[in-house]
Structures are given as structure tokens and as C-alpha cells.
Amino acid sequence: MDRPDRPTQSLDGQLIQDGGDHRNVWLALVLAAIIGLEGFIVLGPLGIGHMPILGGDGPRYHILAANLLDHGAFSFAYSAPYEPDIFRSLGYPGFLAATYALFGRSTLIVRIAQLIVLWLTGWVLYLLVSRLTRRSVAMTASILCVSYQPFVFTTIFHLPESLATLLTVLMVYLIVLTIQCEQRNLAFAGGAGMMAGIGALVRPSMLLLPALVVAFILGAKLVSPSKRWLKIGAMYVLGIIVCVLPWTTRNYVVSKQFIPLATGSGWSFYVSVQQYRREISYRLLHSDWDLIKKDYVDRHQLAKNEVESILAGRTESEVSASVQQELIVDRGHRVDGLLKLAKTSTSTIVADIPERILHLWSTGNLSLWSSGPYHRTVQVLHFAITSLVLLGLWRSRHLELRWHILLWLVPLYLTVIHIVFHMEPRYSFPGRPFLLVYAAIGLSTLLGIKNLGKAGRGNADDLAHTKGK
Known part of the structure; x- marks a missing residue:
């Protein structure tokens, strides 16, 4: 890996160049027009705008956000006392609370806000890709991103995927700026770390992603020995700590245990093992969710009885009853998951992994219609995009290795x-914009576009220099 070309501009100058270029502004307006049209169709004629809260976890996120605003408590309780919740992390409820505080508690407002988040995702993806390859490829990728139907329809749900996707794309963009910009790149590294930290608060399963990023940075140091790579890695980690540490401290205060983000990992691992054992379908049908919910309710009732017997005769406890229940349930899920896993053959697990991966990256039932002409159309479009991704991978095989690594970092993670923890197709959303980059390259190839526009800034091995051009 050669030392990348770097502009000599400052941090402010680099951001102004990326965000203020008149071509970028025009593209932002085009993306806004596409989002506006999609929002009008989805929220208007389709009648989704004023529907009640959608998404299985949506009502819980709403209650957490409402209690934050009304009582200053991160609690799932419907009435006082508002005992703390540790099953969820602050990120997405905090986003909802901010939206409610600014614009009112309307499902329509949340959906519009998430459409704006999708617009920002497409625009930042363009800024990112334009630094790696041709500008026209970046434009195509951004348009594919804001037009991608699973992304559009996930905005109608009170679920964290839209926000998590934006934060992930922002993190990778800031990493690219860190590599390409000589001056003040520590600020970009710290910003990337903060995006990773906030992203983990939004989607706790992203907590371990920074380990891969740090490995990438250390790998860069091995190839290009310089103390600056250690400083960059340190600033990245510091950015994460600044965002995550306050919430980890809060969790320790309320539970007297080290809980970095939330306690849901035990439940997710247990359901994952159930999927391997085919006790729960990979498609997660309504009947599957009924079994999952029944198990969860039964465990909570047993935990409640256990806590009541423990607290009997005590005047007070350092840890609230609700937190103790969550800890007992999480521990039970983890232990039972390990016991089930021990009874599952290795061959069964290995044989299931390909199907599991296919389900993770499938369309999923992300709209209100899980069957019928619309769903079949989405499946056809998904197949077409997958084909374009494969074509784009072949076309870009000579693109500089470090950029391939950055684009594949999130999808591979x-x-x-989710080979370990339970999977739903929406959990792969933060990685899909990076695959749409390859789809954009594939589409350009399919259309026979040889001159793909002005080369991306700072990339010595642009697509223009690939073999077979």
C-alpha cells in the first residue's frame, strides 16, 4: 500500500471543497428532489404518513423517547416510578426525543426526518466515493442509495437502521479524509471515532467494528511506518470513548455491572442458536415472533418472582427491580444459548451459514406488503442490483486495495x-451503501460508459487506470 496522495488543504478547506463544490450542491438538490418524490408517494397516496408507529420495536423506542422528554428518565415504564432500562442504548431513542422536542410527537414528522437522513446518506456517500473513483460513479451510487427501496421503506418504521446507516457512511468518509489529508488529519480521525461511538449507541451490534478500523490503521502503519498512524489510531479510539463512556458509566451506576451499551446480546445470541436449530425460521414469520415474545415474557415473569423473593424484607436496594430482572433474563438467555449450542453439531452450523448469509443480505419484508406484485418487483430489483454488484466487483478488480478494504469493512463485519448473533435483513443495512458503489460501477460498465468522468481526488490508482479499459 503506497502512501496516498494528499491535498495540502486544512480541515475547514477540505470540508468546504467537498460540500460547497457547485456540482456537489446540484447533486444534493437532485437527491432532495428524488427523496421528495418518494416521500410524497409513500406518505401521501399510499397513506402511510399518519399511520400508527410501525416496527416491532417501534413502540418501545417511542416510550423511551417520551420518558426522556417528560421525566428525564431512560425508562420503559408507563407510569412512576420510572425505573431505568438497560435493554436498549441511548442512540435511537435520543434521536426520537430530539425530533419530538423540535417538531412535536408525530409519526409523520419522524418519517420525514428519516427521509432527510436517507438524503444525507446518499449525499455523504457521493462525497466519499468521489474521493475513491470517478465522479460519475459516485453520482450513480448516491442516486442508487436514495432510490433503493428497502432504504426508502425503512424510513416509515420507528427503527434505527436509517440513522445507523448514515453514521456508518459518515465514519468511513472521515476515515478516507484522514488518509488523504495531511494537515489536521487527527481531527478527521477523532470525528470518525465519534461517528463510530454514536453509531454503536444507535446499533449496539456495531460496537466491535472499530476493532477492524484500528486494525486497518495499524496495517497502514506497518506498510508506511510513521508515528502519525499511531496518533491517528489513538484519536479514533478517543473519539469512540468520548461518546460511549458516559453511557457505560450510567449503566454501571444503575446496575453495578460493566455494561458497555445494553444487555440485549444474551437474547440475540439465544435467538441466533434457535435459528441454527430451526426452532425459529430465518424468515422470522409472525409465528416465530410469537414464540420469541412468549419466551421473553415467561422469562421476565420468572425473573420478577426471583427478584421479589430476593428483595423481600429489604427496605431498599442499590439496583432497581427492573434492572435486576433484565440482568437475570440476559444471563439466562446466554446460558441457555450456550447449552443449546453445545447440543448442535458443528456440521449443522457450518451447513447453515450460507443460507444465513443469503437471508441477511436479502430484501426482507421491509414494506407493509410482504407478498404480491410489489414485493415480487422489489425481489426482481434486488436480483438486478446484486448482479450489478458482481459485475462491478469484476470491473473494479484493479482498484487500489486499500479502497476495496474500506468498502468491504462494514459488509464483512x-x-x-450475525453469524454469531441473530439476523434480520435490516441489520445489514449499514453495509449496503458500500455495495451500491460496486453496483454503480457495474451499471456504468453495462451501459458501455468508458469515460466515467473526472477522477476521484487523491486516488493514484483510479478506475481510469484499470486494465481492459
């Missing part, structure tokens, strides 16, 4: 983490 999500694939591996």
Missing part, C-alpha cells in the same frame, strides 16, 4: 457478527 456485519456478516461475521
